[in-house]
Amino acid sequence: MAHVRLRKLLVVLFLGVIPLSAGCGTSDAAPATTAVKEITVTIADGKVTPPPGRIEVAQGQPVRVTVTSDVADVAHVHGYDKAATLTPGTPGEIRFIADQGGLFEVETHEADLQLFQLVVR
C-alpha cells in the first residue's frame, strides 16, 4: 500500500516539474519577481558618474547597463564578455542575465575607465 502511494506521489511531483523546465527556454519571459536591475553611468571629461563602486545584483537577475559617454569608446562587462559601442552623446546599452556569481569589472577600453564592479550573489 505504501509503495503505491509513494509512486503516485512521485508521478505527481514529476509532472509538476515539467511546466517549470519548459519555461526556461524563453529568456524574455522572466518571472515577474525578477525585476531588471537598471544601472546608468555617465562619462564626461574623463570622469565617471556616479563614482565607481560595487553594485550588487541577485544571481539570475536581468541587468541593463546604460552608458553615455562624451567620447567614442567601448564599454565592456568582464566575465560575461558583453560590450557596447559608445557614440558620443548616445546612450549605449548592455543587457544580460546575471547568471554567474562573482565580481566582474565593467570598464571602457579606450579611456580605460572603471565604471563599476558588478557583484553577483
Ligand SMILES: [Cu+2]
Ligand atoms: Cu574589458
